Amino acid sequence: xxxxxxxxxxxxxxxxxxxxxxxxxxxxxxxxxxxxxxxxxxxxxxxxxxxxxxxxxxxxxxxxxxxxxxxxxxxxxxxxxxxxxxxxxxxxxxxxxxxxxxxxxxxxxxxxxxxxxxxxxxxxxxxxxxxxxxxxxxxxxxxxxxxxxxxxxxxxxxxxxxxxxxxxxxxxxxxxxxxxxxxxxxxxxxxxxxxxxxxxxxxxxxxxxxxxxxxxxxxxxxxxxxxxxxxxxxxxxxxxxxxxxxxxxxxxxxxxxxxxxxxxxxxxxxxxxxxxxxxxxxxxxxxxxxxxxxxxxxxxxxxxxxxxxxxxxxxxx
Amino acid sequence: xxxxxxxxxxxxxxxxxxxxxxxxxxxxxxxxxxxxxxxxxxxxxxxxxxxxxxxxxxxxxxxxxxxxxxxxxxxxxxxxxxxxxxxxxxxxxxxxxxxxxxxxxxxxxx
Numbered sequence: 001x002x003x004x005x006x007x008x009x010x011x012x013x014x015x016x017x018x019x020x021x022x023x024x025x026x027x028x029x030x031x032x033x034x035x036x037x038x039x040x041x042x043x044x045x046x047x048x049x050x051x052x053x054x055x056x057x058x059x060x061x062x063x064x065x066x067x068x069x070x071x072x073x074x075x076x077x078x079x080x081x082x083x084x085x086x087x088x089x090x091x092x093x094x095x096x097x098x099x100x101x102x103x104x105x106x107x108x109x110x111x112x113x114x115x116x117x118x119x120x121x122x123x124x125x126x127x128x129x130x131x132x133x134x135x136x137x138x139x140x141x142x143x144x145x146x147x148x149x150x151x152x153x154x155x156x157x158x159x160x161x162x163x164x165x166x167x168x169x170x171x172x173x174x175x176x177x178x179x180x181x182x183x184x185x186x187x188x189x190x191x192x193x194x195x196x197x198x199x200x201x202x203x204x205x206x207x208x209x210x211x212x213x214x215x216x217x218x219x220x221x222x223x224x225x226x227x228x229x230x231x232x233x234x235x236x237x238x239x240x241x242x243x244x245x246x247x248x249x250x251x252x253x254x255x256x257x258x259x260x261x262x263x264x265x266x267x268x269x270x271x272x273x274x275x276x277x278x279x280x281x282x283x284x285x286x287x288x289x290x291x292x293x294x295x296x297x298x299x300x301x302x303x304x305x306x307x308x309x310x311x312x313x314x315x316x317x
Numbered sequence: 318x319x320x321x322x323x324x325x326x327x328x329x330x331x332x333x334x335x336x337x338x339x340x341x342x343x344x345x346x347x348x349x350x351x352x353x354x355x356x357x358x359x360x361x362x363x364x365x366x367x368x369x370x371x372x373x374x375x376x377x378x379x380x381x382x383x384x385x386x387x388x389x390x391x392x393x394x395x396x397x398x399x400x401x402x403x404x405x406x407x408x409x410x411x412x413x414x415x416x417x418x419x420x421x422x423x424x425x426x427x
Contacts, residue, residue, distance in 0.1 A: 070378050077375030088424075161424040168340045168376055175379055 021151040021222040028153050030095055040217040041152050042096050044224075045089050047113045048146075051139070052086035053104070054118045055079060057303035059131075062122040071125055074172060078132070081165040088158045095154075109304035110296075117201040119297035120276070126180050126187060130194035132173025134239060138205040140166040141234050142224075149225025178246050195248050197276050202239075203252075203263060206232040212286060236261035251280065273297060325393040330355050330363060333391045337383045340376025342420065346384075350411025353402055361395035363388055368405040377401060 017034050027033060033041070056079050066072045090100040117135050122128045143166060147159035180187040207213065210229045218224045226234070236252055240261055243250040251264040268289035270282040284292075334352060335345045346352040346367060354366035365384055369377055381399045388397040409417070409427045417427045 070375075073373050074375040074378075077373065158424060164341055164343065164423070164425075167343070168379075171340070172376070172379060175382070 018220050026151050026153040026156065036217060037221045038096070040221055041155070041223055042093065044146075044218060045092050045155060046098075048143075049086050049089035049093065049103075050113045051115060051118060052082045052089065053307065054112070054114050054300075054304065055082040057299075057307055058118050058121055059128055062125050062128040065123075066125040066128075075125070075128055078169055078172075081169070085162045085165070088162065092155055092158065105308050109301045109308065112300070112304050114296060114300060114304075115205055116293060116297060117198070117205050119300045119303075120197075120201075121299055121303060124190070125176075126190045127194050129173045129176035129180065130191060130198055132169045133177040133242075134173070134195065134198050134202045135205070136166055136169040136173055137239060138202045138235050140170055141231050142206070145224055145226045145231060149222060151222040174242060177248075181246050181248060192248060195243070195250060196278070199250055199252075200265070200267070200269060200271070200278050202235070203232060204267065206235065208286060209267075233260055236263075322393045324359070324361055325357060325363070325391045327355050327357065329391050330357070330365070330388055330394075333387045334365070334384065337380070337387050340374070340380055342416075342425065344413075344416050344419075346380075348413040348416050350407060350413075353405060361393050362398070363394050363396070364398045364400060366400040366402050366405075368402045368407045370407040372403070 011034075014034050014036050017037055021027075027037075030038070059075055059079050059082075063072050063075045066075055090098065090103065093103070094100060117131075117138070122131065140163065143159050144163055147156050147163055150156040150159075177191060181191050182188070207228045210227045213228060219227060240250060240252050240254065252261055253264065254260070255262045265280045266283050268284050268286060270279045270284050271277070271292070272279065331347060331352070334347065337346055338344055339346065339349045339351065342349065349370075351368045351370065352365070353368050354364075356364040365388060367380070367384060369380075374380075381401065384399045385397045388394055412420070412427060420427050
């Protein structure tokens with residue numbers, strides 16, 4: 001980190017661009033970018049695109065077990081929306097020399113940059129709607145932040161449509177999570193099980209706490225407007241009151257003294273992947289957590305390989 | 318003394334439905350050309366006919382519930398039937414011109 005800051009101070013172009021975007025200036029052209037700006041922007045869009053694509057192997061297994069035709073359509077439509085978002089992101093990456101086809105089909109699945117929240121294929125429809133309710137809400141908070149704050153105008157503009165669609169996914173998730181909570185004893189039990197599993201995954205979507213984060217270029221170049229902790233707080237401020245209203249138990253609450261929402265556990269904690277169970281009392285180190293994130297779940301590589309080996313046809317893109 | 322609530326007017330129902338948006342675009346059903354007919358009988362039973370532009374609309378269940386909730390919130394409404402007019406023709410020129418402009422500006426083809 002010390003080296004990184006020194007670099008910026010020594011290169012007047014980098015510093016000038018940081019000062020410019022801090023005033024709200026938006027870039028329209030690749031030619032206006034410095035090398036560091038370009039790197040952090042491309043990295044952000046690259047990860048966002050990977051995350052959109054992996055929703056396909058994550059959500060699609062639930063199509064088979066969704067109870068009604070309407071539910072099957074809802075899952076298929078959500079996957080279609082997410083791939084549309086990926087396509088928009090690929091279009092942006094092409095301006096930086098990316099080749100969409102080879103980006104999708106010629107990469108080693110292990111190189112894909114995915115987040116743990118999207119590395120567990122859904123086993124049933126309740127898992128999908130809980131994931132939409134809590135996980136798409138987390139994703140929506142990050143894409144709205146990019147739409148409102150990203151200093152690269154073409155990316156910010158492209159996210160308006162993305163966010164319209166994400167609003168629908170979240171609303172769909174919230175409605176059906178509430179429905180299954182009230183439907184029967186067994187569906188309520190399954191909702192709670194899924195929330196117990198997804199809550200720490202979604203809270204971790206926003207990354208490490210601000211005080212431990214070493215890469216700060218996203219904020220310095222105003223690719224994003226809000227920090228990890230600020231976005232996590234936004235998520236908690238929506239998700240905790242929603243859960244309390246429905247009756248779902250979540251490991252977080254509003255702390256009157258601190259005037260903000262806080263987690264009831266000390267992250268990071270241990271996940272038993274096989275059982276899909278968190279041990280809230282077993283804290284692991286951030287170093288261990290980063291290793292888990294880097295490796296991905298056992299489903300990551302087979303899921304991506306499956307998407308890559310599908311016979312999609314020549315006219316896909 | 319018995320409190321009498323007068324029957325709602327079509328205007329009351331249309332106003333309540335302004336809060337119900339297309340599932341994918343933050344614009345009311347009326348402005349999207351999807352609100353087709355409203356019938357109110359003498360008992361306060363209301364029938365709302367909506368047109369569903371897309372045959373595989375994933376938001377139709379949510380839309381139906383949102384219409385029901387909005388109409389039931391109008392004083393004097395006793396019950397609501399939402400009729401999904403899958404058979405009704407819909408085309409892009411039925412969208413309000415300013416909404417068409419907004420959608421194009423935000424990357425949605427119309």
